[in-house]
Amino acid sequence: MTSSPHPPPTAVWQQDGEAVSLTLAGDWLRAGPAVSVTGTAPDRAPTRYQTDALGTHDSTLPAFILAHLRTLKAPTGDQPPTPLDGLPDNLRGLLQLALAVPEDGGAHPDTRPLSRLETIGNATLSTWQSGLALVDFIGQAVLSLGRFARGRARFRTSDFWVTLQQCGVEALPIVSLISFLIGLILAFVGSVQLAHFGADLYVADLVGISMVREMGVVMTAIIMSGRTGAAFAAHIGSMKANEEIDALRTFGFDPFDFLVLPRILALVLMMPILTVYADIVGILGGMLVGAASGIPPVLYWTETVASLHITTASLGVLKSPFFGAAIAISGCMQGMRAGNSSAAVGEATTRAVVTAITSVIVLDSAFAAVFTLLDI
Amino acid sequence: MAAKITVQDLTMAYGDLVVMHDLNFEIQDKDIFVIMGGSGCGKSTLLRHLIGLREPAKGSILYDGKDFTATPLAERGPFFQRFGVMYQSAALWSSLTLAENISMPLEESCKLPPKTLRDLACYKLSLVGLSGYEDFYPSQISGGMKKRAGIARAMALDPDILFLDEPSSGLDPLSSRRLDDLILGLRDGQGSTIVIVTHELASIFSIANNAVFLDTATHTQGALGNPSELRDHSDNPAVRLFLNRGDTPPSSP
Ligand SMILES: Nc1ncnc2c1ncn2[C@@H]1O[C@H](COP(=O)(O)OP(=O)(O)OP(=O)(O)O)[C@@H](O)[C@H]1O
Ligand SMILES: [Mg+2]
Numbered sequence: 251m252t253s254s255p256h257p258p259p260t261a262v263w264q265q266d267g268e269a270v271s272l273t274l275a276g277d278w279l280r281a282g283p284a285v286s287v288t289g290t291a292p293d294r295a296p297t298r299y300q301t302d303a304l305g306t307h308d309s310t311l312p313a314f315i316l317a318h319l320r321t322l323k324a325p326t327g328d329q330p331p332t333p334l335d336g337l338p339d340n341l342r343g344l345l346q347l348a349l350a351v352p353e354d355g356g357a358h359p360d361t362r363p364l365s366r367l368e369t370i371g372n373a374t375l376s377t378w379q380s381g382l383a384l385v386d387f388i389g390q391a392v393l394s395l396g397r398f399a400r401g402r403a404r405f406r407t408s409d410f411w412v413t414l415q416q417c418g419v420e421a422l423p424i425v426s427l428i429s430f431l432i433g434l435i436l437a438f439v440g441s442v443q444l445a446h447f448g449a450d451l452y453v454a455d456l457v458g459i460s461m462v463r464e465m466g467v468v469m470t471a472i473i474m475s476g477r478t479g480a481a482f483a484a485h486i487g488s489m490k491a492n493e494e495i496d497a498l499r500t501f502g503f504d505p506f507d508f509l510v511l512p513r514i515l516a517l518v519l520m521m522p523i524l525t526v527y528a529d530i531v532g533i534l535g536g537m538l539v540g541a542a543s544g545i546p547p548v549l550y551w552t553e554t555v556a557s558l559h560i561t562t563a564s565l566g567v568l569k570s571p572f573f574g575a576a577i578a579i580s581g582c583m584q585g586m587r588a589g590n591s592s593a594a595v596g597e598a599t600t601r602a603v604v605t606a607i608t609s610v611i612v613l614d615s616a617f618a619a620v621f622t623l624l625d626i
Numbered sequence: 627m628a629a630k631i632t633v634q635d636l637t638m639a640y641g642d643l644v645v646m647h648d649l650n651f652e653i654q655d656k657d658i659f660v661i662m663g664g665s666g667c668g669k670s671t672l673l674r675h676l677i678g679l680r681e682p683a684k685g686s687i688l689y690d691g692k693d694f695t696a697t698p699l700a701e702r703g704p705f706f707q708r709f710g711v712m713y714q715s716a717a718l719w720s721s722l723t724l725a726e727n728i729s730m731p732l733e734e735s736c737k738l739p740p741k742t743l744r745d746l747a748c749y750k751l752s753l754v755g756l757s758g759y760e761d762f763y764p765s766q767i768s769g770g771m772k773k774r775a776g777i778a779r780a781m782a783l784d785p786d787i788l789f790l791d792e793p794s795s796g797l798d799p800l801s802s803r804r805l806d807d808l809i810l811g812l813r814d815g816q817g818s819t820i821v822i823v824t825h826e827l828a829s830i831f832s833i834a835n836n837a838v839f840l841d842t843a844t845h846t847q848g849a850l851g852n853p854s855e856l857r858d859h860s861d862n863p864a865v866r867l868f869l870n871r872g873d874t875p876p877s878s879p
Contacts (some may be wrong), residue, residue, distance in 0.1 A: 271864075280732070280784075281735075284739065308816075309746055309750070309784050310746065310815075313742070313745040313748070313749035313750075314742075314745060314751055316745070316749045316752060317741075317745035317748060317749070320757070321747065339814075340814055340816070341815065342810050343814060343815050344753065344812075344815040344816075345810045347804070347808055347811050348752040348753050348757075348802065348809060349752070351752070351757065431664040459854075481750035491765075512732045579803070589765070590720070591763065591764070591765055592719075592720050592721060593721030
C-alpha cells in the first residue's frame with residue numbers, strides 16, 4: 251500500500267482522422283473520485299488504448315469501456331473483433347469475454363412511459379378484469395363444491411384437519427381477548443349512559459343484543475381476515491411462486507379442489523362456532539363490568555337471557571358462514587392470482603386482508619338491509 | 627505467508643447429525659479450488675461454513691491466518707466484504723431486476739452516480755453472456771440464466787474470493803465452457819481466488835488446480851490434491867470411481 255493518495259482516474263479521447271485513441275490514467279476505484287472525461291466520445295470504437303499511466307483498477311474501468319462499446323451501432327455481418335490493443339492483458343481477457351456474446355436484440359421488455367389516458371384506461375381495464383376474476387373464482391368455488399358433494403373433489407383429508415385446527419382452535423386466544431374487551435367496552439359506555447336514567451340493569455340487554463347480533467360476528471370476521479385470510483394468501487401465493495401449483499396440476503390434482511376447497515370448507519365450518527364462542531365471552535366481559543358496578547352476575551345473566559329471542563340470537567350465527575366463505579375466497583383468490591416473486595406474495599397478502607374486511611362489511615350492510623326489510 | 631483459506635479439524639453437524647468430520651485443507655491465493663462429492667454429502671454445507679452462515683461444531687476456518695470462526699459476528703464485516711457468493715438456487719432477489727440485483731449491493735457499499743452503477747451492472751451481466759437482459763425480473767428468465775445472473779451478482783463487489791455452488795448445473799455445454807473461461811479470466815484478470823462446488827468432470831479437469839473430495843461413506847475427506855492426479859493415482863477407490871464416472875478405475879501403480 252502506498253501512502254500517497256490515489257491519482258484520480260481520467261479518460262482522454264483523441265481523434266486523428268480514422269484513428270481514435272483513448273488514454274486512460276490514474277486509479278480507477280469504485281470508492282475513489284469520479285472519472286474526469288476529456289474530449290467527446292466518437293461513435294467509433296477506439297483503435298488504440300494508451301495505458302502507460304494507468305494505476306490500479308477494479309471493474310469500473312472495464313465497465314466504462316464496455317459502456318462506450320455498447321453505445322455503438324451493432325456490427326452488421328462479419329466484422330473483425332473490436333480491437334483492444336494497448337490494454338493490459340488481464341483487462342483484454344475480461345473484455346473479450348464480455349464482448350463474446352452479442353447483445354440480445356429484441357429482448358428488451360416494453361418500458362415505454364405511458365400517457366395519462368393510457369394509465370386511466372389500464373386502471374379501468376384492470377378493475378374490470380379483477381371484477382371478472384372474482385366472479386370467475388366464485389363460479390369455480392361453486393363448481394368445486396358440486397364436485398365435493400358428488401364425492402369427486404380430491405384433497406388430502408389430513409390437510410383439511412390441519413386447516414380446521416388452524417382456523418378454529420388456534421384462533422381461540424385472540425378471539426377470546428378481543429371479544430372480552432369488546433364486551434367490556436360496550437358495558438362501560440352503556441352503563442355510564444344508562445346510569446343517568448337509573449336503568450343500570452339494562453346494560454345486560456345492551457351488551458347481549460349488540461354482541462349477539464353484530465359485534466360478535468363482525469369482530470370475529472375481522473380477526474379471521476387478518477389472521478387466516480392473510481395466511482391463506484401467503485401460503486398459496488408462495489406455492490405459486492415456487493411452481494408448486496404447477497407440480498400439483500401435472501399430477502392430475504385440480505389445484506382448486508386441492509387448495510381452495512378445503513380452506514373454504516374449514517372456515518365456513520369454524521366461523522359459526524367461533525361466533526357463538528365470541529358472543530359468550532363478550533357477554534362475560536359485560537358481566538364483569540356489571541359486577542363491578544353492583545349488578546350480581548346471576549341477575550345479569552337472567553336479564554341477558556330474557557332479552558335475547560331465538561331470532562335475534564340466530565342472526566349473527568346465520569351470517570357467520572357467509573363471512574367465512576368471503577374471507578376464505580378473498581384469501582385464496584389473491585394467493586392464486588399472485589405473481590412470481592416474493593414481493594408479489596406480500597402484495598397478495600395485503601390485498602387479501604383488504605378485500606376480506608371490505609367484503610365482510612359490505613355483506614353485513616346487505617344483511618342489515620335485508621333484515622330491516624323482513625322486519626326482523 | 628499463510629494460505630488464503632485454512633480449514634482446521636472442521637466438523638460440521640446439523641444437531642446430532644454429523645455431516646462431515648475432521649476436514650483439513652488449505653486453499654492458496656489464486657487457486658481454483660473444487661469441492662466435489664456425491665449428492666447430499668455436504669458440499670453446500672461446507673460452503674455455508676466457509677462463508678459463515680453456519681458455525682462449525684468443532685474446528686476453525688482461517689482467512690490469511692486470521693481466525694474467522696473465532697471472530698464475533700459483529701466484527702465479521704471485513705471478511706464478508708471479500709466474499710462473493712452464488713447460491714445453489716441462485717437466490718436472486720425476485721422483486722428487483724437483474725441490473726438492480728447487481729447494483730443494490732454496490733449502492734450500499736459506496737456512493738456512485740446512477741450511470742456508473744448501470745455500466746457496472748451491464749458489464750457484469752455481459753461477462754456471463756446476459757447483456758440485454760438488464761431490465762428483466764428473475765421470474766422472466768430461464769433457470770440457466772438465473773444461475774448466470776447469480777454469478778454476475780456474486781461478482782458485484784469485485785470480491786477477493788468467489789464461492790460458487792454448482793454454477794454449471796443447468797447450463798448447456800457451450801455456456802458451461804464459457805463459464806470455465808470466465809472463471810479463468812477472473813482468476814487471471816482480477817486475481818480472485820475461486821472455490822467451486824461442481825460435478826462437471828470436464829470443467830473440474832480443465833480449470834481446477836486443487837480439489838477436496840468429500841466421502842459419503844466415511845463422512846470425512848476422501849482425498850485432496852490436483853483432480854487429474856487424483857483420477858489416476860488416488861489411493862482411495864471411491865475417488866477414482868467418482869472421477870472416472872463409475873468406470874472401473876485403472877489400477878494405480
Ligand atoms: N437445514 C438442514 N437441517 C438438517 N439437515 C440438513 C440441512 N441441510 C442439509 N442437511 C443434510 O446435510 C447433508 C448435506 O447436505 P448438503 O446440502 O450440504 O448436500 P450437497 O453435498 O450440497 O448435495 P447436492 O450436491 O445435492 O447439492 C444432507 O444429508 C442433508 O440431509
Ligand atoms: Mg448442494
